[in-house]
Amino acid sequence: MQLKFLGTSAGRPTKTRNVTSVALCLPEPQCGFWLFDCGEGTQHRLLHSGLKLNKMERIFITHLHGDHLYGLPGLLSSRTYFEGAGPLQVFGPAGLKAYLECIFRYSGVHLGYELDVIEVTPGEISSDHRFVVEAAELEHRLPCYGYRIIERPQLGQLNLAALADMGIRPGPLYGKLKRGEAVTLEDGRTLTPADVVGPSLPGRIVTILGDTKPCDNAVTLAKDADLVVHEATFAGGMEEKAANYGHSTFRQAAEIALAAGAKRLVVTHFSSRFDDAAVQELVADARHIFANTEAAADFAEFPIKRPARE
Structure with missing residues (x-):
């Protein structure tokens, strides 16, 4: 189980970063992946990632700002051409269904698979034998959700x-x-x-947050998570500017992870004003608040280890 970042820039792409998207690669036996956000150019990033669209099982959109959404219609259209592409669920805020229906109607798109668009409300939005997914609304300029993915405990190995x-x-x-x-x-x-049968294997918790100011729901979603993905659009000391735009600083992301008792924090969604060296300096500053803070980068992979048995 791992996260693979496909885009880590805020607002617009740069020469080294595409706009927001991250894939959650699932463990065996699924071996598929879920996509969180789909900024413009995401399918181009997928071509270089080793991930195939016919292995994509679900998409979760945090909010309807273009840097998180504009790549979705093209990606859904391209998936038709992949053999074995089965039914697909797309989760997101109210308005997502109308957005896709409008584009598909006026561009004449006909998908070759079943598409189920689910407009989420706070609470549990998906549950199966392996995972539970919960959503909660964050504080941004548009309705925006964060997602908490809870892996159920797995039975131990046969002797x-x-x-x-x-x-x-x-x-x-x-x-x-x-x-x-x-x-x-x-x-x-x-x-x-x-x-x-050996001892059961504890499940993992992954929290992926959309754009947000610091808020209580971010802490709730990240509670005791093995890994939290939190935006860090602005530098520490720019809290007033961040609040005006509905965003967070590197320090504020670290404070959320600390308050939640999370094990690991990966920050992303960086302003184009920060090059890679500046991002590393800002991460070093955030580590004074939450030591296990790392910076995402396009195509960076973050394995999510299973917690120790209780």
Whole structure:
């Protein structure tokens, strides 16, 4: 499980940074990815990332500003040409459905797959056997959401050596034990998962925030997260300017991570006024508040390690 950044610039692209987009690469058995925001040029970045559009399962849009959205219609259109592109869910604020319907109607686009556009409200917005996704509204100039991705705990590994010693060969019983079910053997013995399944694997929490001023919901979404992605458009000392535009400084992002008890912070969405050297200086300053702060960069990858077993 890892994050791969496709764009890290605020407002407009630069020669070294595209506008906002980040992919969450999922662990086995899915091996697909979810996309968070889709600024102009995102599909071009994907071409150089190793990620294929037919492996993209969901898209989450934080808000409808162009640097987070203008790449979406083109990307959705291009996905039609990828063999095996199945149904796709797109989540985002109210207005997203009308935006896409308008563009597709006037440009004559016909998608070759099922597209489900879901306009989110605060709370749980998606749940399956592997992940729960929650959303909360942030404080920006347009309605803007942050997303909290919660991986459910996973069952431990089967003790294959112990099963072999018992004379139990691979087959349906393995699947039942792995699912947490007790089984009855041919000799009448009952075998429980606790006998042959190792400790469960704790899930991970990833928080990806859209553009925002410091706010309580940012802390709530980032609570105890293994990794938080927070915008850092302005330098420390520019808090008044940041507030006027609905953004945060590097220091404020660090303060949110600290207040949330997060384990790791990756800042992104940098103003074009800051080159790479300036970003590193601002990160060094933010580390005085939250030591485990890192700067995103286009095509940078951040593995998300599973927390230690409890």
